[in-house]
Structure formats: structure tokens, C-alpha cells
Amino acid sequence: MLxxxxxxxxxxxxxxxxxxxxxxxxxxxxxxxxxxxxxxLKASPERLASLRAQLGLDKSVPEQLWVFVQQVFTFNWxxxxxxxxxxxxxFATRLPATLTIMVPILLLEVVLAIGAGLAVAYVRxxxxxxxxxxxxxxxxxxxxxxxxxxGQYLFGFVLGWFPVQGWSNSLWKNLVTYAPxxxxxxxxxxxxxxxxxxxxxxxxxxxxxxxxxxRAKGVSENAILFKHVLRNAMIPILTNVATGLPGVFxxxxxxxxxxxxxxxxxxxxxxVNRSDYPVIQAATVYLAALTMVINLIxxxxxxxxxxRVTLK
Amino acid sequence: xxxxxxxxxxxxxxxxxxxxxxLKTDKVGMVSLxxxxxxxxxxxxxxxxxxARDWQKEVGVxxxxxxxxxxxxxxxxxxxxxxxxxxxxxxxxxxxxAPRYKEWEERSAQFKTTVTVKADTxxxxxxxxxxxxxxxxxxxxxxxxxxxxxxxxFATLIGTxxxxxxxxxxxxxxxxxxxxxxxxxxxxxxxxxxALAAVLKSGPLxxxxxxxxxxxxxxxxxxxxxxxYRLVRAEYMKHRSREYVMAAEAIGASNASRMFTHIxxxxxxxxxxxxxxxxxxxxxxxxxLSYLGLGVPxxxxxxxxxxxxxxxELVQGKWWQLATATLFMATFVTAFALLTDALRDALDxxxx
Numbered sequence: 001m002l003x004x005x006x007x008x009x010x011x012x013x014x015x016x017x018x019x020x021x022x023x024x025x026x027x028x029x030x031x032x033x034x035x036x037x038x039x040x041l042k043a044s045p046e047r048l049a050s051l052r053a054q055l056g057l058d059k060s061v062p063e064q065l066w067v068f069v070q071q072v073f074t075f076n077w078x079x080x081x082x083x084x085x086x087x088x089x090x091f092a093t094r095l096p097a098t099l100t101i102m103v104p105i106l107l108l109e110v111v112l113a114i115g116a117g118l119a120v121a122y123v124r125x126x127x128x129x130x131x132x133x134x135x136x137x138x139x140x141x142x143x144x145x146x147x148x149x150x151g152q153y154l155f156g157f158v159l160g161w162f163p164v165q166g167w168s169n170s171l172w173k174n175l176v177t178y179a180p181x182x183x184x185x186x187x188x189x190x191x192x193x194x195x196x197x198x199x200x201x202x203x204x205x206x207x208x209x210x211x212x213x214x215r216a217k218g219v220s221e222n223a224i225l226f227k228h229v230l231r232n233a234m235i236p237i238l239t240n241v242a243t244g245l246p247g248v249f250x251x252x253x254x255x256x257x258x259x260x261x262x263x264x265x266x267x268x269x270x271x272v273n274r275s276d277y278p279v280i281q282a283a284t285v286y287l288a289a290l291t292m293v294i295n296l297i298x299x300x301x302x303x304x305x306x307x308r309v310t311l312k
Numbered sequence: 313x314x315x316x317x318x319x320x321x322x323x324x325x326x327x328x329x330x331x332x333x334x335l336k337t338d339k340v341g342m343v344s345l346x347x348x349x350x351x352x353x354x355x356x357x358x359x360x361x362x363x364a365r366d367w368q369k370e371v372g373v374x375x376x377x378x379x380x381x382x383x384x385x386x387x388x389x390x391x392x393x394x395x396x397x398x399x400x401x402x403x404x405x406x407x408x409x410a411p412r413y414k415e416w417e418e419r420s421a422q423f424k425t426t427v428t429v430k431a432d433t434x435x436x437x438x439x440x441x442x443x444x445x446x447x448x449x450x451x452x453x454x455x456x457x458x459x460x461x462x463x464x465x466f467a468t469l470i471g472t473x474x475x476x477x478x479x480x481x482x483x484x485x486x487x488x489x490x491x492x493x494x495x496x497x498x499x500x501x502x503x504x505x506x507a508l509a510a511v512l513k514s515g516p517l518x519x520x521x522x523x524x525x526x527x528x529x530x531x532x533x534x535x536x537x538x539x540x541y542r543l544v545r546a547e548y549m550k551h552r553s554r555e556y557v558m559a560a561e562a563i564g565a566s567n568a569s570r571m572f573t574h575i576x577x578x579x580x581x582x583x584x585x586x587x588x589x590x591x592x593x594x595x596x597x598x599x600x601l602s603y604l605g606l607g608v609p610x611x612x613x614x615x616x617x618x619x620x621x622x623x624x625e626l627v628q629g630k631w632w633q634l635a636t637a638t639l640f641m642a643t644f645v646t647a648f649a650l651l652t653d654a655l656r657d658a659l660d661x662x663x664x
Contacts, residue, residue, distance in 0.1 A: 145599060236418055254600065268506055
């Protein structure tokens with residue numbers, strides 16, 4: 001097991017190196033001149049030169065790449081180009097807000113979609129099943145934007161059940177007052193695709209021989225579904241949750257924009273609009289690293305969920 | 313001689329013909345095909361300027377309601393401006409401009425002023441500037457569908473070529489492409505989109521590309537090729553050692569010819585299904601990018617920019633632009649998604 005994990009970490013290095021190279025050269029070759037972005041058009045030549053030296057842009061490209069690599073591993077990205085806030089501070093202060101809405105979303109989504117998927121798989125082939133499948137197809141074709149726009153208008157503005165937007169400093173107030181509407185809407189939107197997906201996972205298992213055997217032995221339908229089918233469908237479910245996990249750290253940036261939640265996703269979007277490159281670069285590199293780590297953890301978890309899996 | 317005999321034998325239908333026969337029996341598939349074709353014709357007509365050419369013209373009063381709803385009396389349109397009527401004092405003896413009034417009146421009479429009658433209601437209503445929502449939604453369909461289709465075509469092209477090379481040759485170049493694939497998939501989708509958007513928006517390419525739709529197409533195709541690459545690569549690995557490919561090698565077909573004239577037609581159903589899956593995904597992505605201001609420029613209209621405008625309109629109770637854009641988009645996307653399902657079933661009967 002340990003040797004497996006070590007080997008996987010070793011294999012991650014080339015990919016991480018590739019991500020660093022990709023991001024560095026993408027911004028170096030195709031990005032704008034940082035000095036022009038920072039100083040504006042009216043800056044004096046002296047100021048431009050001093051900025052250039054300050055950012056290390058007067059050095060050669062390999063040297064700059066080396067500095068970039070150092071930044072990645074020391075977490076020292078300097079300051080934001082536009083707000084002068086240190087990049088690590090930006091991450092530390094924006095992440096809690098993102099997690100406050102994304103963790104409930106992820107938990108509710110998984111629990112509800114598994115329930116709905118099992119229910120639909122149980123009545124497979126019936127009229128209800130087909131009606132739900134058609135409904136989800138139509139629900140999927142409407143843009144995410146429409147759900148948030150209408151939901152915010154209806155529940156926040158017209159009915160006034162929730163505040164339209166806002167955020168406070170207390171976690172409890174956020175969870176109770178400001179988070180429910182965004183969480184509700186996000187879960188509502190993701191329920192259609194997730195139910196379809198989980199239904200297909202369960203349908204794959206429901207046709208298996210062991211289900212027929214269990215049924216022949218007189219095991220109750222509930223026990224078959226929850227003990228046999230659910231356990232065997234854990235691997236695709238786990239994979240699906242793991243794919244969604246890195247997204248938790250970016251937050252659904254659309255939700256954050258709509259509900260004025262000071263999270264990481266909105267911060268990255270603002271950085272894109274202001275050409276604040278270091279924020280985008282840091283976010284991209286670290287989230288790519290995080291994705292790789294999550295994939296590794298998922299692969300190890302397979303072993304616990306399904307003892308038949310051998311890690312090679 | 314022998315060719316005559318072969319030709320006179322009953323021919324077995326080709327793969328595509330068989331697929332078409334199967335598709336024709338699928339009612340849902342055929343309906344969605346007609347709906348999709350209708351939209352494609354609409355897009356072509358808009359491209360040629362046959363419909364919705366003057367979508368920017370202000371044909372209705374601001375926020376003209378849909379015909380079904382009827383005219384909305386909000387008091388502002390028909391408000392009577394009350395002026396204080398007092399004795400009309402003749403001040404022409406002190407007014408220094410008085411002698412010229414007559415000349416100005418004559419001059420202004422030479423110009424014809426036409427009063428354009430603006431419609432109070434339009435079939436699908438009007439937006440804040442009085443532009444017809446129906447024309448806008450057709451123009452928006454043109455932009456959104458074109459972006460979705462073009463980006464999907466490019467993504468498929470990149471994915472297919474790289475997948476073919478990686479799967480067919482394997483070895484060093486295959487490993488290299490796998491590394492590139494791993495790097496691209498390690499970065500969360502949306503962050504890659506943001507990074508590319510940041511670079512294309514402010515970098516040296518911004519001036520050559522303009523703020524046109526090309527930026528969106530480039531971003532989406534650079535991000536979207538990975539899934540297609542993976543599938544095509546797997547197919548090529550499966551096919552490269554099949555007998556027909558060896559036979560092609562034996563008769564002296566070059567690598568390129570084996571890859572693209574022999575193997576490609578045999579896996580083209582995989583590519584086609586992937587292509588149409590990506591069209592739907594990219595149209596949805598374009599809508600969101602345009603809403604965020606990273607998509608099509610302000611002077612163009614797409615379903616995304618319509619939804620962005622609709623957000624502020626909704627608070628004022630003007631729901632028709634939102635409803636129309638959603639209706640059109642949902643119809644097209646549903647039809648296209650169902651068509652994709654039908655295509656997959658028709659092209660690969662074993663899947664059932």
C-alpha cells in the first residue's frame with residue numbers, strides 16, 4: 001500500500017511539472033505585459049523600468065521560470081497586481097466563504113441524488129421512470145443561469161423567504177440566513193443530471209446475477225437495494241464525488257457572483273476581469289495539484305469500498 | 313466481367329444507410345432531427361441576412377409587452393404633460409431673435425419629419441431599447457449555435473488527430489501526448505477556461521482576435537479536446553492491429569493513409585457522437601461565459617447576453633426576454649440532446 005502511494009506521488013511529478021510549464025508559458029507568451037497592466041499607459045519610463053526590475057522581468061526566461069517554480073513550492077506569490085493584497089491572504093480569507101456554501105451543497109447533492117437514483121432505478125421501465133427521465137432531459141436543457149435568476153427573483157425578491165444576497169462575518173449567521181437559498185438552488189440544478197447518472201450506476205448493478213440470487217433466497221427488496229446494490233455501486237459513485245471535489249474549492253463561481261458571496265470563485269473571476277495574473281496562476285496550479293491528490297485518495301479508497309480491487 | 317456480376321448482386325446496405333434506416337424508426341429521434349434542422353436553417357438564414365437582419369432596430373416602445381399579454385398601461389406612456397397656461401404676452405418687441413423666427417420656420421419646413429409609429433405590443437415583446445425580442449432571439453441563436461458548432465468541430469478535430477497519432481503510433485510520441493492529456497485534465501475545467509480567458513483578453517492576441525466570438529471558440533476548443541482524444545486513442549489502439557489495417561499495410565498504404573482513410577471511417581460513429589455531445593455542452597458554456605462578460609462582445613447578441621440583460625429586467629417585472637431566450641435555448645438543446653441519443657443508438661445497435 002505504502003509503496004503504491006509513493007509510486008503514485010512519484011508519477012504525479014511530471015504532470016505537476018507540466019501544469020507549471022503550461023501556466024508559466026501560457027502567461028509568458030500569450031499574456032499581456034505585466035508592467036503595462038500594472039502601471040497603466042501614462043507611467044514614466046523610470047517607473048516602468050523599476051517595476052520591471054521589481055517583478056524580475058529583466059531576468060532571462062529560464063531564471064523567471066525558476067522563480068515561478070520557487071513561488072509554487074514556497075507558497076510565496078507576492079502581492080496581487082491590483083489590490084496589493086498578498087496572494088496567500090486572498091486564498092486564506094476567501095476560502096471559508098466558498099466552503100460554507102459548497103460543503104452543504106456537496107453533501108445534500110450526494111445524499112439526495114443517491115436516494116432519487118435508487119428510487120428511479122427501483123421503478124425502472126415504469127411510466128414514472130420514463131416521466132422522470134423526460135423531465136430531467138428538459139430540466140437539463142435550461143441554462144444554469146435561468147435557474148439562479150428565476151430562483152433568486154422568486155424566493156428572494158417576490159416571496160421574500162430568503163435575503164436576496166449578502167454575507168456576514170459569523171459562520172452561523174451565514175449558514176442559517178445567507179447560505180440556504182444558494183445551496184437550495186445549486187442542489188436543485190444538479191439534481192437532474194446527478195439522478196440520471198446514479199440511476200445508470202444502479203441499473204448496471206440491478207441486472208447482475210447476485211441480485212437475482214439474493215431475490216431467489218427471499219431477501220427483501222429494500223435489503224437488496226441498500227445492502228447489495230448500493231455497496232456494489234459505490235465505486236462509480238465515489239469516482240463521481242471525487243470528480244466534483246476540486247470544484248468545492250473553487251466554489252460555484254456563478255453562485256458566488258449572483259449572491260455576492262466573497263468566495264474564491266468570485267475572486268478568480270474578478271482577477272480575470274482585472275488581468276490580475278498571479279491570482280489566476282496560483283489558483284490554477286494549486287487546484288491542479290489538489291485534483292491529483294484527490295484522485296490518488298479516491299484510488300486508495302476504492303480498496304476500502306471494494307476489497308476485490310487490487311492496487312497496482 | 314467479374315465487376316458486372318458483383319454489381320448485379322443485391323448490395324448489402326452500408327453502415328450509414330443502416331444507421332439511417334434505424335434512425336427513421338425512432339420517432340423521438342426523427343422529431344428532434346426535424347427540430348434541429350429547423351434551427352440550422354434559421355441560423356443559415358440569419359447568417360445570410362434573410363431574417364433578423366435589423367434586430368438592432370427599435371421597432372417597439374421600450375419594454376413593449378408580448379401580444380398575448382396585451383399592452384401594459386404603466387402611466388408613463390400616456391401621461392399628459394400639464395403646462396401652465398397663462399396670458400400669451402407678446403414680447404416680440406424685446407425679443408432680439410424675433411425677426412428670424414419666420415426664416416427658421418421656413419427652413420425647418422423644408423425637412424420632412426416622419427413620425428415612426430412604435431408598436432405597443434410585439435409577438436414576443438421588446439427589450440429596454442424597444443428592440444424586438446423575437447429578432448434578437450433568432451440572432452442570438454445564430455451566434456450561440458455557430459459558436460457551439462464551430463468550437464465542437466475544432467475540439468473534435470484536435471482530439472481526433474492527437475488521439476489518432478497517440479493511439480496508432482504509441483511509443484514515445486504516445487507517451488508525450490498522454491503527458492499533455494494528463495496536464496490538461498489535472499487542471500479543473502473552469503480554471504483552464506478562466507486562465508485562457510485572462511490571457512486572450514489582455515494579451516497580445518487580444519488585438520488580432522478582437523473581442524469577437526473567436527475568443528470563445530478558441531477557449532472552448534482548447535479546453536474540450538481531451539475527452540475526444542481519450543476515446544479516439546482507445547479506438548485506434550484497438551484497430552491498429554486488426555486484419556484490415558495489416559492488409560492495407562501489405563498493399564503499401566502509408567501510415568497516414570492507414571490512419572485516416574482506413575481506420576477513421578470505422579470509428580467515425582464514435583467521433584460523430586462525441587461531436588454532437590460537445591455541441592450541447594459548448595452552447596451551455598457559451599451562455600455562461602457571455603453572461604460573465606468573457607464571451608461574445610456587447611455589440612453582438614447571443615442567448616447568454618440576452619439572459620444577462622434579462623436579469624435586471626426581471627426585477628422590473630419584464631419577464632419576456634428571459635422567457636423567450638430560455639424557451640428557444642431549451643428547445644434546441646433538448647432536441648439536439650435527444651438527437652444525439654438517437655444517433656448513438658442508431659450507429660451502435662449493440663449498445664441497446
